[in-house]
Amino acid sequence: MSDTQTQTTRRSPFSRGGKAATGPRATFRQLLPFLFEHRPVLIWVAVLSVVGALTSLAQPLLVAQVITIVEAGQPLGWIVWGLIALVIVSGIISGYQHYLLQRTGEGVVLSSRKRLVAKLLRLPIAEFDTRRTGDLVSRVGSDTTMLRAVLTQGLVEAIGGAVTFIGALIAMLVLDAVLLGLTVLVIAIAITTVTLLSRRVREASHQAQEKVGDVAASVERAISAVRTIRAAGATEREIRTVDTEAEGAWQMGVKVAKISALIVPIAGIAMQVSFLVVLGVGGYRVASGAITVANLVAFILFLFMMILPLGQAFGAITSVNLALGALGRIQEILDLPDEDAHDRQLAPLALMVGEANDGVLPDAAAIEFDDVHFAYAATRQDPADPGNESPDEHLPEPDVTARQPVLRGVSFRVPRGQRIALVGPSGAGKSTILALVERFYDPSVGAVRMGGLDLRSLDRRELRAQIGYVEQDAPVLAGTLRDNLKLGSPDATDAECEAVLRAVNLGGVLDRDPAGLDAAVGEDGIMLSGGERQRLAIGRALLSAPPILLLDESTSSLDGLNERMMREAIDAVSAGRTLIVIAHRLSTVIDSDRIVVVEDGRVIGEGTHAELVASVPLYRDLAAHQLLV
Numbered sequence: 001m002s003d004t005q006t007q008t009t010r011r012s013p014f015s016r017g018g019k020a021a022t023g024p025r026a027t028f029r030q031l032l033p034f035l036f037e038h039r040p041v042l043i044w045v046a047v048l049s050v051v052g053a054l055t056s057l058a059q060p061l062l063v064a065q066v067i068t069i070v071e072a073g074q075p076l077g078w079i080v081w082g083l084i085a086l087v088i089v090s091g092i093i094s095g096y097q098h099y100l101l102q103r104t105g106e107g108v109v110l111s112s113r114k115r116l117v118a119k120l121l122r123l124p125i126a127e128f129d130t131r132r133t134g135d136l137v138s139r140v141g142s143d144t145t146m147l148r149a150v151l152t153q154g155l156v157e158a159i160g161g162a163v164t165f166i167g168a169l170i171a172m173l174v175l176d177a178v179l180l181g182l183t184v185l186v187i188a189i190a191i192t193t194v195t196l197l198s199r200r201v202r203e204a205s206h207q208a209q210e211k212v213g214d215v216a217a218s219v220e221r222a223i224s225a226v227r228t229i230r231a232a233g234a235t236e237r238e239i240r241t242v243d244t245e246a247e248g249a250w251q252m253g254v255k256v257a258k259i260s261a262l263i264v265p266i267a268g269i270a271m272q273v274s275f276l277v278v279l280g281v282g283g284y285r286v287a288s289g290a291i292t293v294a295n296l297v298a299f300i301l302f303l304f305m306m307i308l309p310l311g312q313a314f315g316a317i318t319s320v321n322l323a324l325g326a327l328g329r330i331q332e333i334l335d336l337p338d339e340d341a342h343d344r345q346l347a348p349l350a351l352m353v354g355e356a357n358d359g360v361l362p363d364a365a366a367i368e369f370d371d372v373h374f375a376y377a378a379t380r381q382d383p384a385d386p387g388n389e390s391p392d393e394h395l396p397e398p399d400v401t402a403r404q405p406v407l408r409g410v411s412f413r414v415p416r417g418q419r420i421a422l423v424g425p426s427g428a429g430k431s432t433i434l435a436l437v438e439r440f441y442d443p444s445v446g447a448v449r450m451g452g453l454d455l456r457s458l459d460r461r462e463l464r465a466q467i468g469y470v471e472q473d474a475p476v477l478a479g480t481l482r483d484n485l486k487l488g489s490p491d492a493t494d495a496e497c498e499a500v501l502r503a504v505n506l507g508g509v510l511d512r513d514p515a516g517l518d519a520a521v522g523e524d525g526i527m528l529s530g531g532e533r534q535r536l537a538i539g540r541a542l543l544s545a546p547p548i549l550l551l552d553e554s555t556s557s558l559d560g561l562n563e564r565m566m567r568e569a570i571d572a573v574s575a576g577r578t579l580i581v582i583a584h585r586l587s588t589v590i591d592s593d594r595i596v597v598v599e600d601g602r603v604i605g606e607g608t609h610a611e612l613v614a615s616v617p618l619y620r621d622l623a624a625h626q627l628l629v
C-alpha cells in the first residue's frame with residue numbers, strides 16, 4: 001500500500017475509541033477550494049451583504065431622527081419616505097442574496113460530487129474490496145449536500161452580519177458606552193459557551209454521517225441480494241438489520257439535535273437578557289438624564305441588529321462544523337491515490353503487442369507469469385463493529401493487513417495467438433491470475449509480463465486497451481443492448497454490434513425484442529439468462545477487438561445448449577487473438593493449445609488435455625468427473 005494510503009487509513013474512522021472515533025476531520029482550509037471555485041459570485045454576495053448591512057444600520061438612525069422631530073413638533077417630510085425606501089431596498093437585497101447563496105450552495109454540492117465520482121471511479125480496485133459500496137454511495141449522495149449549508153446558512157451571510165455587528169457596536173458605543181459594556185458582557189458569555197459546544201457538534205455530526213453511510217451500506221447489501229434474501233426467507237431479518245442501522249443514524253442525529261438545541265436558545269437567551277439589562281439600566285439612565293429617549297430607542301434597535309448577526313454567526317458555526325464533519329468523509333476519499341498515481345513514466349505499449357509488431361518482439365510471449373506471489377489486503381475493519389475496539393486507543397491500529405497468499409510462485413507463458421486454459425479447483429487462484437493480467441492488483445513478488453515488458457512499466461489504459469476481459473459473473477449494465485456492447489467501443493456501428501451479437505450466439509436475444517439493439521436489459525441485466533449475460537460480455541469484449549482476451553467462464557447457467565453456444569462463442573473470439581480462458585467445464589477447453597492446472601496458488605501441471613490426463617492426477621480426477629475420460 002502506498003504511503004498516502006497508509007496515512008489516510010491511519011487517521012480514518014476505522015480506529016476506534018476516544019477521539020479517534022470522530023474519524024477524519026476536515027479543516028476549514030480544506031473547505032476553501034470548494035468555495036473559491038465560486039469566488040466571483042461570493043464576492044458579489046459579500047458586497048451585497050455589506051450594502052444590505054449598511055441599509056439596515058441606517059434605519060435606527062432615521063428612527064431616532066423621527067422621534068426627535070416628533071418630540072420637537074416639527075413636520076417629518078422626506079425622512080419617512082427615506083425610511084420606507086431603506087426597508088424595501090434591504091428586503092430586495094436580502095432576497096437576491098439568498099437566491100445567489102442557494103445557487104452557489106448547489107454549485108458547491110455539484111463540484112464536490114463531480115470530484116468525488118471522478119476519484120471513486122479511479123480508485124485502486126483493492127479499495128473496493130475493503131470498503132462498503134453503500135457507504136461510498138452515501139458519501140456522494142448525502143455528505144456532499146452538507147457542504148451547501150456552509151453557504152446557505154452561514155459563511156457569506158456572516159460577512160454582512162459582521163458589518164452590521166461592528167457598525168451597531170460603534171453606534172452603541174457612541175450612544176451609551178455603559179450600556180454597551182453590560183451588553184458585551186452578556187454576549188461574551190454566550191459566545192464562549194457556543195464555541196465549546198460547537199466542537200461537540202462537529203464530532204457528533206461526523207459520527208452521524210458515518211451512521212448514514214452504514215445505513216446506505218446495509219440497504220445496498222440487501223437490495224443487491226434481494227432474490228437470495230427473499231428465497232431464504234430472511235426478509236424480516238434483513239429489515240431488522242437495516243432498521244438497527246437506521247436507528248443508529250437516528251440516535252446520532254438526535255445527539256446532533258440536542259447539542260444544536262443548546263446552541264440555538266443560547267443566542268435567544270443572550271438577546272433577551274441583554275434586552276432586559278438595556279431596558280432596565282437604560283430606563284434608569286433616561287430618568288437620570290444620562291441618555292435621551294430617542295437615543296435609548298436607537299440603542300435598543302442597534303442591539304437587535306447586533307444580536308441578529310450573532311445568531312447568524314452561531315448558525316454559521318454550527319453549519320460549518322456540520323460541513324467539516326461531512327467534508328472529512330469526502331476528503332478521506334479525495335486524498336486516496338488514483339489507481340495509476342504511482343506509475344512510472346511509461347513505455348508506449350500499443351506497438352509492442354499484436355500482429356503489427358510480430359517482427360519487433362518475435363520471441364516474447366503475449367503474457368508471461370514469472371514466479372508470481374500475491375496476497376489480497378484484508379477486509380478493512382468496520383468501525384460499527386464493537387468487536388474491533390482497540391484495547392489501547394492510543395495505539396494506531398493497522399487497518400489493512402495482508403491475508404494469506406493466494407498465489408505462491410505461479411509461472412507460465414502464453415505464446416501469442418495461442419489459446420490457453422486455466423483449470424483447477426474453486427479458490428485455487430485462477431480469477432486472481434486474470435486480475436493480475438488486468439493490473440487490478442500488482443504481484444507482491446515476481447512479475448507479470450506482456451510482450452516481454454513488466455506490466456508495471458506500462459500505462460494501464462494502454463495495457464487494458466490490449467485486453468478484453470470477461471468477468472466470471474459478467475455484469476450487465478442497466479440500459480440497452482447497444483449501451484452494453486458499446487461500453488468499450490463507443491464508435492461501433494449498429495451493424496458491427498449486430499454482427500458481434502450473432503457471433504456470440506445472441507442473435508435470438510436480438511430477434512426476440514422488436515426494439516432490437518434498443519432492447520432494455522434492465523438493472524443488472526435481469527432479463528438475460530446467466531449464459532446470455534456472459535455471451536453479451538464476450539460480445540462486448542469482441543467488439544473492441546483486443547489482441548488478448550481474458551475469459552473467466554461462468555461457473556453456472558451452462559446447460560448443454562448454452563455450453564455449446566459458449567464454446568462456439570469462444571471459438572469465434574479466439575480466431576486471431578491470444579486467449580486465456582478459465583474453464584469450469586473442461587469440455588469448453590479440451591481443444592486449447594495448452595491447459596494450465598492451478599491448485600492452491602501454484603501451477604501443478606501444464607500441457608494438452610491428453611498429456612495432463614496422463615500426468616496430473618488432479619486433472620485426471622476433474623476430467624473423470626466431467627466424463628471426459
Ligand SMILES: Nc1ncnc2c1ncn2[C@@H]1O[C@H](COP(=O)(O)OP(=O)(O)OP(=O)(O)O)[C@@H](O)[C@H]1O
Nearest residue numbers: 129376377406425426427428429430431432433472
Ligand atoms: N477481492 C478479494 N479480496 C480478498 N480475497 C479474495 C478476493 N478475491 C478472491 N479472494 C480469495 O482469493 C482466493 C482465490 O480466489 P480466486 O477467485 O482467484 O479463485 P478461483 O480459482 O478463480 O475460484 P473459482 O473457480 O471459484 O472462481 C480465494 O480464497 C478467495 O477467497
